[in-house]
Amino acid sequence: MHENSTSDGEETERIAPDGSGGYRTATPKRQQWSDGGERFRIFAVAQAAAMVLLGVALFAMEMWTPELYFVVSFLALLAIRTVLAPTDRIPAWWSRLNWVVRTGFVVFGYLVLRQLPVLLP
Secondary structure, three states, X not given: OEEEEOOOOOOEEEEOOOOOOEEEOOOOOOOOOOOHHHHHHHHHHHHHHHHHHHHHHHHHOXXXXXXXXXXXXXXXXXXXXXXXXXXXXXXXXXXXXXXXHHHHHHHHHHHHHHXXXXXXX
């Protein structure tokens, strides 16, 4: 692999051995999470903000019902959970969150079953 240094010496360009091009070694790497606590705090703040904003939006549109609020909050939980899924190791809070999601699916199923007589003729 060939290296070309710049004048300040901080960035180095490496050229791939197969000749496919170069890349810079000073490219920022993906942030490593030291523990599950930091990611949990981000998750908790994001979920709380989503629930508050969704509640305000439902009230503003005069569509607020407990069932609809649960459904949109649960969808927000699933979306945030997907974005912040751990990649390197599974912290303890993630296992507990899986149980919350399973319970949410049970409640969601109950709400759907309750609406079946309205939906079916």
